[in-house]
Each structure stands twice: as structure tokens, then as C-alpha cells.
Amino acid sequence: MPDPPAQPAAPKPAPRRAASAAKKVTRREFPFLAIGWGMFTAAMAAGLTAAGRFMFPNVLTEPPSTFTAGFPDDFAIGVVDTRFKERYQVWIVRDEEGIYALSTICTHLGCTPNWLEAEAKFKCPCHGSGFYATGINFEGPAPRPLERVGVSLAEDGQVLIDKSRLFKFEAGQWNDPASFLPLT
């Protein structure tokens, strides 16, 4: 690399203004600085908020949390109905006294168990938790029974399931009349 040609001695630069740290903002500068930086901050905040909000759509194509599941006579006594598992994540069970609905979310880590008809139990594929048809846990790592969801009769006489209400056995909530539909 060739040496750069010798520069003529440059005139001495004018003394720099006082270092920025010591420089005081004048009354005249202050409004411009405040408005400028204020607008910049507001624009950045608005952009970030918009980007965050973008991740939450206004419409979800998920099934509603409340739905009618057919008439009580559609459910046979002693049968675990798995027709609503795929779409609504609930099992509907009828016993001698009436109808209750179980959430399909395993109480261990949140996988979805399967109803094994031959063994009469819910079995979770992830870590092997087992539950009776009542929802009571009896094997595997699950620490508590499956949760039940709200069940009642709609005005037209159909079974109405309300997934937004959850009932925990260990909290004594299975005695709540909203968690059980008595049928004679």
C-alpha cells in the first residue's frame, strides 16, 4: 500500500463547543427537543404495541365454549360418550343418577388421555396417568382427578355443556349442582 501523500498542515480547527455533557439545553431548544423525542418515543411505542396486538387475531376459528350435546335420552347409562372429544375436548358420561362432563385435559401436564373401553379407564399417552370413568385418578403421575365442566338442561330440553365453568373434585366442587345433571 503506497503511503498517502503528505498533507499540508491543516489550519487549526476552531475550538470545539463545550463537551455535550456540560452543555446546557437552552429555553429555545427545549420545546423542540421535547416534542421531537416525545414524538419519536410515541411512534416507537405505537409500533411495538401494534406489532404485539398483531399476534392476537380478532376472530378465532375455535368451537364455542358452550354447546348443546343432544337430548338426555341420547346418552346410555354407563357409557362414556367420546363424540365430543375431538371438537370440544369433553367426555360426556351418564351414570344411574344423571349426566356429567369431564374435561379431556390430563391433570398431570396437559396431554389428552384416551378412553379405553376394554379396561374401562382413561389412559394418558404421555406419561401413563389413568382415571376411572368418574374422572378419579388411580394410576400414573396425575396428582388429582380430571376436572368436570358445567352441565345443565337447555330450554329445548337438550344437554347444555358450559366449558367456561370448571369443577375440581379436590375443592369439593363436584357437589355443585351446576356440575351435574340429575336424571331419574
Next chain:
Amino acid sequence: MLNRILAPLSAAWKEATDSQVWTSIFRHGKPVSNRNRALVMMSNVFLHLHPVKSRKAGIKLRYTWCMGGITFFLFLVLTFTGLLLMFYYRPTVEYAYADIVDLQEHVPLGIMRELHRWGAHAMVITVWLHMLRVFMTGSYKPPREFNWGIGVVLLVLTLLLSFTGYLLPWDQLAIWAIAVGSNMARATPLLGTEGPLSASLTLGDISLINAGNDARFALLGARSVGQPTLLRFYVLHCVGLPLAAAFLMAVHFWRVRKDGGISGPM
């Protein structure tokens, strides 16, 4: 006889290195002097991140294990193999699993998917070993504590890349792993439905944080693992997280130089 072959070669080499093309790319002489060796490092966009000089003891393989270098090499391998996989993989519930099977059965060098998978496992291991080495040699101490912090963020990005990549085959293992793993986001302070303090965010009687707008929802794009989740994880895995990692890696390598060289006690 030998000279008769070598002489023209040598002349051709001289002609090439004297040409305008060559001298416009390499603006310094051969790295035979200390000055030129320094210029090699400083006038190359890739090499200039490295220190111009390193202490011999500091770059001994016994000392560094080359773990940071191996990690970076694996990142490059994963970027390249991942790019190739993207030519065949479609991130939809309908096609994802079938495309993965096709990648192994119907595409030449079906091992590409395995390279990506094993490379990812290896990268997690080498990142940990790199951190172990840095810790054991005390290379995290001042003035390098900021770079240790950058490294911790890079560790998290590596784990997040593994987590997001795990869902993409869309098999049973993937779906349940993400179902279980994303449940942790429920426990985020303030922003998770079951996390501490989130119950205090209310507007009158209405709880502001619920399963439809909490941190887990932002991750999954839905209340449970489904098509929106697959797409979000795909975009994060292929674009968002690699870009963030590349950006921080540039800072990481730059700071290695600025904070006194590759390693060793200060």
C-alpha cells in the same frame, strides 16, 4: 525439466496477483510481515471480528476445546441444511408430517433431515460445553461479563430453536411435547392466566388475562396446539430466532476481540 513446468505457472500466478482484479480485492502484500498479517485481519469483513493478535497459550486446543468455534460451525451447518429442508417442507397440519416422510423416502440424500436433527442436538451439547469451558477458565470475569450475558441469551435462543424445531415434524411426540412445554407459559408472571399477579389485572369484574390472550396464546396462536401453532413455530424457527441469534453472535464475536482476545485470565 521441473523448472520448465513451474516457470510458466509462476509467471501466471504473478500476472494474476498483479492484476487489477486481485489488487482491488487484496489491498496488502503477502502475510509475511507483522504489518501485513495485521492488515489481513483488519481488511477482511469476516476476519476483522477476530483479534489481530492472540497469545499462543490462549488459543491452545487444550485450553479452548474450540467449543465456541464448533458451535458456530454447527449453526452454519444447521442454517444450510435447514434452508434445503425448506424447499420441501410445508408447515400445514395436512402436509407437514407427510413432507417429513417424503424428505426421507423420496428425496435424494434423505439423510439431510437427520443431519439437521443431529446437528441441532450436537449444538445444544457444544453450547453447554463452551459455557463450561468459559466458566472453568474464568473467562467470564471482568471485563468479559457483558459477553457472558450475551452468551446466556444465545443459550436461550439455542434452546428455543430446539423447542420450535421439535414441533415441525407434527408427529405424536411433537404435538404432545409442545402441549406440555407450552403449558409452562401459563405460569408467566402477569401475562399467564395461572401466573402470579395476573389475577390482579382486572377491569372491574372482568379479568384482563385469560386463556384467549395470555402469553401461551401468543405462543400458540390458539388455546391449544393446532394449525396456528405450527405456522408460528415455523416462522420463529426459520426466520425470527436465527436472525436474532446471528445478530447476537456478531456482537458476541466482536466483544471477544474488544474484551481482550479469545480467552485466558486477564
